[in-house]
Amino acid sequence: MKGSSNPVLADVTDPVHPRTICTITGSWMPQLVSQEMVSWSATQGDPSSPGASLIATLDVITGTSAVAASWTGGGFMDGLHAWSPDHFQLVYVTADSTAVGVHLRTGAGDRLLTSFGAVPGRGANPNEDDAFIGFSPDGAYFAFEQTYTSTGDHLIVWNRSGVAFSQPSATMATWGTIGSKLYFRQPNASVIYAWDSAGPAGNRSQAFGQQLAWIRPRADAGDDYLAFTVRDSSGSPQVWLYGHGGRAGGPVPNVRSSPSFLGGGTLFLVEEAACGANCGIGPAVQPDQNRFTYSIATQTETASSIASVLGAWPRPGQV
Numbered sequence: 557m558k559g560s561s562n563p564v565l566a567d568v569t570d571p572v573h574p575r576t577i578c579t580i581t582g583s584w585m586p587q588l589v590s591q592e593m594v595s596w597s598a599t600q601g602d603p604s605s606p607g608a609s610l611i612a613t614l615d616v617i618t619g620t621s622a623v624a625a626s627w628t629g630g631g632f633m634d635g636l637h638a639w640s641p642d643h644f645q646l647v648y649v650t651a652d653s654t655a656v657g658v659h660l661r662t663g664a665g666d667r668l669l670t671s672f673g674a675v676p677g678r679g680a681n682p683n684e685d686d687a688f689i690g691f692s693p694d695g696a697y698f699a700f701e702q703t704y705t706s707t708g709d710h711l712i713v714w715n716r717s718g719v720a721f722s723q724p725s726a727t728m729a730t731w732g733t734i735g736s737k738l739y740f741r742q743p744n745a746s747v748i749y750a751w752d753s754a755g756p757a758g759n760r761s762q763a764f765g766q767q768l769a770w771i772r773p774r775a776d777a778g779d780d781y782l783a784f785t786v787r788d789s790s791g792s793p794q795v796w797l798y799g800h801g802g803r804a805g806g807p808v809p810n811v812r813s814s815p816s817f818l819g820g821g822t823l824f825l826v827e828e829a830a831c832g833a834n835c836g837i838g839p840a841v842q843p844d845q846n847r848f849t850y851s852i853a854t855q856t857e858t859a860s861s862i863a864s865v866l867g868a869w870p871r872p873g874q875v
Contacts, residue, residue: 558847558863565594565616568868571822571849572858578616588867589639590874592617597637597648601630603675606652611637625661628652632675632704638690640698641873647689647698651675658689658700660714669714673706680704683771683787684743688729692736693775693873697753699738701729711740713751721751721758730773733780733872739763739773764802776817777870781805781852783815783823791839793828797852808850810857813843816865823850824865825857 557564557576563586567575580586586594594614601607609629614621624646629635631651638647646661656672687702697720701711711726712719721738729740736753748770750763770784771793781799786807788794793813797805808815812825827846835842847864848857 558845558861560863563866566862568818568822568862569820571818571820571824572860574860574862585866586614588869588871589613589643591869593643595624595637595639597635599630599634601628601634601652603631603653603677606630609634609650611635611646611648625659625666631656633687633702636687636689638698640691640695641693641871642695645691645695645698647691647700649687649689649700656702656705658712660698670712672702672710675704676706683769684727686727686729686772690731691873692731692738692753693734693871694736695873697736697738699729699731701726701740703727703743709743713738715753720753721760723751723760728770728773728784730775730782731872732782733775733777739782741770745769764798768796770796772814774816775872776821777868777872777875778817778819779821779852781817783817785813785815790841792841795823795825795850797823808857811841812848812850816868818849818865818868819870821852823852824848824860824862825850826864 563580565577584596586596589595597611599609606628607630610626611624627650629650629652633649634651636649650657658669660667685703689700691698697715699713703709709725711723713721725742726740727743738751741748746767746769748763749760768786773782773784785793795808795812795815799805811828814826816824825848826843828841829844831842847860849860850857
């Protein structure tokens, strides 16, 4: 929340008037697994000196914590993870100076699915570089996409039998609201593709006709919407909505970015403005201190006391 130095768990049933339930102390960034559980990753290592890494969970009702996975790591993307909608399966990334690995942890144990080369030292382009890991809403598939490793950009989709789809040169991926339909684009390109488990093996199709170089797409858990940021040639952002197979949506008014769904047809938005002499090495348009909620039903926005959204429940597949 604005004015708070720590993450909070809040009830956003009324998104205009969020109600703080509790404050979460510590320097870690939690994600919501269920109504009752959060998880986070931590490491004592770094790329030059690997150390102990883990993913931990906390039951916010009982206060009980547990270690879900542990390894030796500390590299870039180390600890990136996602839970299945029923929170019985965990996929996560391990990284050190030699390799990046993708693991699946289930009741049957922990399995290394694949490895990539290590992440070389370089800068990052926030409009093109991305790392995404997540389960499909139906829990039958999970995907990992990244643009950082020395072995190149890649997107891989797995199911219980193995690799279901593989796509080189992919970025900015997200699952849709229901089923197992994955959206993505290629770096420095503006065609949005979709992979659908209901299609033929290896199928990939253009998701919608309009070409948009989307950034950080997010899916709504309660309705068939995707929200994402698009930047023009000057770097000025605008949030777009795409829903119901293209029958709804379009650009959201004003200079906004980084949309997140709060549920109930409400978006959380970050305002950006020209920064002038205060830009530093960044672009000429950057986030300011203003935040808003946007109602899809009424197409109106309201100033928000929320500073940032780390996650929301329900996630797609949990409705």
